[in-house]
Every structure is written in structure tokens, then in C-alpha cells.
Amino acid sequence: MGKSTTAEMFEAEGVPVHSADAAVHRLYAGRAAPLIEAAFPGTVEAGIVDRARLGTAVVGRPEEMRRLEAIIHPLVREEEAAFIEAARTSGASLAVLDIPLLYETGGEKRCDRVAVVTAPASIQRERVLARPGMTAEKFEAILASQIPDEGKRRRADYVIDTSRGLDAARDEVSSIMKDLLGR
Structure with missing residues (x-):
């Protein structure tokens, strides 16, 4: 259980959630594909x-990763902006942006509040390495591109520790919602 599961908890409470990962998947199967093929x-x-071929082209190669991000991040932000406008139009009091590299991309500037989902490094490693296609090398490359977890926790308005189980995480989500919505 991690960031996506926590986002689902907000969604279960009726909060609209925009997943940057899901947006990337849609874009990889749509309008980003020809742009990525031209670059890679x-x-x-x-x-x-x-994704496997693209990973081979960019993982562990910071300059290539920056080229990919220069293509995909603006497209994800377009989808994010449309999501926020739709949430606003629908009268939503709160919306969640599920963004893996929030601080690394300056995304916190687009947020009123930030909740960081965390777990001890050993649990994070175990969870990530259980994903299909993930290797220790890819995991280390991902970590190298991220702000250390401690730094994210210090900068966050809220910290959700998912190492204590689903019920504890749900309680933290409920507490955050009460705080944000004044309930």
C-alpha cells in the first residue's frame, strides 16, 4: 500500500483524484506516442x-530522462489543469493530485496543501521491487532522481505513514479531510 492506495481512500470519500501516473499511461497510448518515438x-x-524499451533508453541516463520529461510533463499538466477545472465546475470542495515527483518537478507550487505518503525505506523497497518489470537497478535510478523521503516529509503539510496498515492510513486520510473541510 502506498501513494495510489492512499489516493483511492480520498476517492472513496468522494474526493476527485487526478493520477499523474494514469495520465502518463493514457498519453503513452495516445498523443505522446509519436513525440516519444521521434525523440527515442x-x-x-x-x-x-x-515502456520496457523506453526504460532502457532513459533509466540511469539523466540527460535522456530530462528529454522525456520535457515531452511528457507539459502534457500531464494540461490534463491536470483540465481535471482541476472540471472539479471546480462540479463544485468539489477538495481535489487530490496524485503526483509521484511533486517536489522534484515544482508541483507543490500548484497545490494549496501537500500530503506526503511515506513508509520506512525497507518497506518502500519491498513494495517497489514487487512491481512487474521492476529491478533493483531501476529502483536505485528512481531513488537517485528523487528528493530523500525525509526532505519530503519536512516540507509537507500532512504526512501519511502507510507502514501502519490500511486502517491507520484511512484514519489519517479522514483527519486530513476534517482539517481541510472544517468538519
Whole structure:
């Protein structure tokens, strides 16, 4: 259980949630594919980005990763802006942006409050390495591109520790909602 599960808890409470990861998946199967193929030839098959091939092209290669981010981040932000406008139009009192590299991309500037989802490093490692296609090398490259967890926790308005289980995380989500909505 991590960031996505925690976002689902907000969603279960009726809060609209925008997942940057889901947006990337949609974009890789749509309008980002030709842009990525142009920048990284051989990474798209049948109009869909092959994540394994793209990973080979960018993981552990900071300059290539920056090129990819220069393509995908503006597209994700467009979807995010449309989501926020739709949430505002629908009368939502609160909306959640589920963004993996929030601080690293300056995304906290687009937020009124920030909740960081955390767990001890050993648990994070175990969870990430359990994902299909994840390797220790990829995990280390991901960590190298991120602000250390301690720094994120210090900067956050709220910290949700998911190492204590689902019920404790749900309680923290409820507490955050009460604080934000004045309930």
C-alpha cells in the first residue's frame, strides 16, 4: 500500500483524484506516442509506447530522462489543469493530485496543501521491487532522481505513514479531510 492506495481512500470519500501516473499511461497510448518515438526511435509499437524499451533508453541516463520529461510533463499538466477545472465546475470542495515527483518537478507550487505518503525505506523497497518489470537497478535510478523521503516529509503539510496498515492510513486520510473541510 502506498501513494495510489492512499489516493483511492480520498476517492472513496468522494474526493476527485487526478493520477499523474494514469495520465502518463493514457498519453503513452495516445498523443505522446509519436513525440516519444521521434525523440527515442524504436520505443513505440503499434502507436503505443513500449515502456520496457523506453526504460532502457532513459533509466540511469539523466540527460535522456530530462528529454522525456520535457515531452511528457507539459502534457500531464494540461490534463491536470483540465481535471482541476472540471472539479471546480462540479463544485468539489477538495481535489487530490496524485503526483509521484511533486517536489522534484515544482508541483507543490500548484497545490494549496501537500500530503506526503511515506513508509520506512525497507518497506518502500519491498513494495517497489514487487512491481512487474521492476529491478533493483531501476529502483536505485528512481531513488537517485528523487528528493530523500525525509526532505519530503519536512516540507509537507500532512504526512501519511502507510507502514501502519490500511486502517491507520484511512484514519489519517479522514483527519486530513476534517482539517481541510472544517468538519
